[in-house]
Amino acid sequence: MGAMGDRNSPGRRTSPAPSPPSAAPKSQSPAASPPAEEAETSTAPAGILPAEYWIQQGLEESHNDNDSTFEDTVSSTASLSESILQYRTLHGRTYHSDKVTDNQYWTPNDEKQKESMDIIHHMIMLVLDGRLFRAPLRDDIQKVIDVGTGTGMWAIDFADQFPTADVTGTDISPIQPSWVPPNLRFEIDDATKEWTYPANTFDFIHSRYMFGSIGDWAGFYREAYRCCKPGGWVESFEPSAVMESDDGSLYERSPMDQWGKVFVEAGRKLGRPFDVPQQDLQRKGMEEAGFVNVDIWDFKCPLSGWPKDRKLNEIGMYSQLAIEQDIEGYVLFMWGQVMGWSSEQIGVYIAHFRRQLRDYNVHAYVRMRSVFAQKPYTDAR
Numbered sequence: 001m002g003a004m005g006d007r008n009s010p011g012r013r014t015s016p017a018p019s020p021p022s023a024a025p026k027s028q029s030p031a032a033s034p035p036a037e038e039a040e041t042s043t044a045p046a047g048i049l050p051a052e053y054w055i056q057q058g059l060e061e062s063h064n065d066n067d068s069t070f071e072d073t074v075s076s077t078a079s080l081s082e083s084i085l086q087y088r089t090l091h092g093r094t095y096h097s098d099k100v101t102d103n104q105y106w107t108p109n110d111e112k113q114k115e116s117m118d119i120i121h122h123m124i125m126l127v128l129d130g131r132l133f134r135a136p137l138r139d140d141i142q143k144v145i146d147v148g149t150g151t152g153m154w155a156i157d158f159a160d161q162f163p164t165a166d167v168t169g170t171d172i173s174p175i176q177p178s179w180v181p182p183n184l185r186f187e188i189d190d191a192t193k194e195w196t197y198p199a200n201t202f203d204f205i206h207s208r209y210m211f212g213s214i215g216d217w218a219g220f221y222r223e224a225y226r227c228c229k230p231g232g233w234v235e236s237f238e239p240s241a242v243m244e245s246d247d248g249s250l251y252e253r254s255p256m257d258q259w260g261k262v263f264v265e266a267g268r269k270l271g272r273p274f275d276v277p278q279q280d281l282q283r284k285g286m287e288e289a290g291f292v293n294v295d296i297w298d299f300k301c302p303l304s305g306w307p308k309d310r311k312l313n314e315i316g317m318y319s320q321l322a323i324e325q326d327i328e329g330y331v332l333f334m335w336g337q338v339m340g341w342s343s344e345q346i347g348v349y350i351a352h353f354r355r356q357l358r359d360y361n362v363h364a365y366v367r368m369r370s371v372f373a374q375k376p377y378t379d380a381r
Ligand SMILES: C[S@@+](CC[C@H](N)C(=O)[O-])C[C@H]1O[C@@H](n2cnc3c(N)ncnc32)[C@H](O)[C@@H]1O
Pocket: 096, 101, 103, 105, 117, 120, 121, 147, 148, 149, 150, 151, 152, 153, 154, 170, 171, 172, 173, 189, 190, 191, 192, 207, 208, 209, 210, 213
């Protein structure tokens, strides 16, 4: 391979993940200490509390919410054809069209959710110190694809940064803006089906936040391998839905503990995992497909503004903002359609969850994993 561009030189192999402080101040908030009385209900599979539990708990007023106000932004949509705009609706929220895929994607595709996606893009840029990727790409890179591009923010920024590259963003929802760099186009394509691109097309295949969207990660990377040029790179950035703390401040049976458990169980039911880093699915899928030179970087992403460290605090604030922007959008389908909770049960759970999220005595984080790898120049298999 020729000279490597160094503008995005990767933080090599599993850099130390920032750890939350070990000593947690004692919490004053009802949300940060286990409920005095456990509900008279048994737990469902995998430690999941029954939906009724949250209604039985009641919701006392919290006095230590760290409320933040954030500005709204508006994005425009690109219309591609009529059928892909026939959105499904659920409790007033719109979801991608059934005409595009039989693979029910779990978040809405409306403005509320799109704003959350855009905030997450900004947050990940902070996590990666302003870089869009970690793979050692050449400056004269040609063909690039962002699979599951969402609002297309990553693809837009990449196309701006590499004006001579030809960038494609794909998704099952036509929610991308129409004013984009001239070297970028968006296409509707279901990444869980056989990809519509010929073999050896792309120099770089990027995907991000596809947890809960993909059942067969090995199959996903087989397609990526086929469509990647020899010597080209694949990169994946995935969070886990499992919320944790290192100091016990996020205790079992609390709303944030349940968040991960319900997502993992609902994902198991759907056949699309939400704990991708824990299952090491990116690395396994890439290696199984034949990619080599695998590089892994792990990060513990704070979920609110609790960290004292300035950078982590900022990341945590954006993380909290992204979640609070659309808690309902994140749980409606998985809790309601997959787990069978009623609207009331979901609503009450969300109120408990939000209160705990705002309690900075709870030092919660989710694991994130970035993995990149290279397609060999010659396929030795
Ligand atoms: C959480 S969003 C992430 C968007 C973007 N990658 C980012 O990081 O900002 C996941 C996106 O994947 C898309 N998606 C879900 N299933 C898909 C599939 N089978 N094929 C293509 N895109 C899919 C969704 O429509 C959604 O826009």
